[in-house]
Amino acid sequence: MSANLKGAMVDLIDVFYKYSGKEGDKYTLTKLELKNLLQSELAEFLEGPNDAHVVEKIMRELDDNKDGLVDFQEFVGLVAALTVACNEFFMDLDKCGNK
Numbered sequence: 001m002s003a004n005l006k007g008a009m010v011d012l013i014d015v016f017y018k019y020s021g022k023e024g025d026k027y028t029l030t031k032l033e034l035k036n037l038l039q040s041e042l043a044e045f046l047e048g049p050n051d052a053h054v055v056e057k058i059m060r061e062l063d064d065n066k067d068g069l070v071d072f073q074e075f076v077g078l079v080a081a082l083t084v085a086c087n088e089f090f091m092d093l094d095k096c097g098n099k
């Protein structure tokens, strides 16, 4: 797998619009669209993504401007937080000499 930042950025945009275009405004995620995205793309990162309360909680945390929708900027906040968490996880592994 080749890694490049530009490709990762394009992928991030592609993934967002793949889900945001399903219903309502195609530039924002509704709660249902967010739920589908979390279940399909990030199930292994999230505890109980099938749980309605979990989706509700994530939605509330992401929805900075409180309009009941998650726009791309709000979505990127989630991805950045998860990426930082992943990085810390791998740095810990490194410390343990498991890498």
Ligand SMILES: [Ca+2]
Pocket: 062, 063, 064, 065, 066, 067, 068, 069, 070, 071, 074
């Ligand atoms: Ca919003």
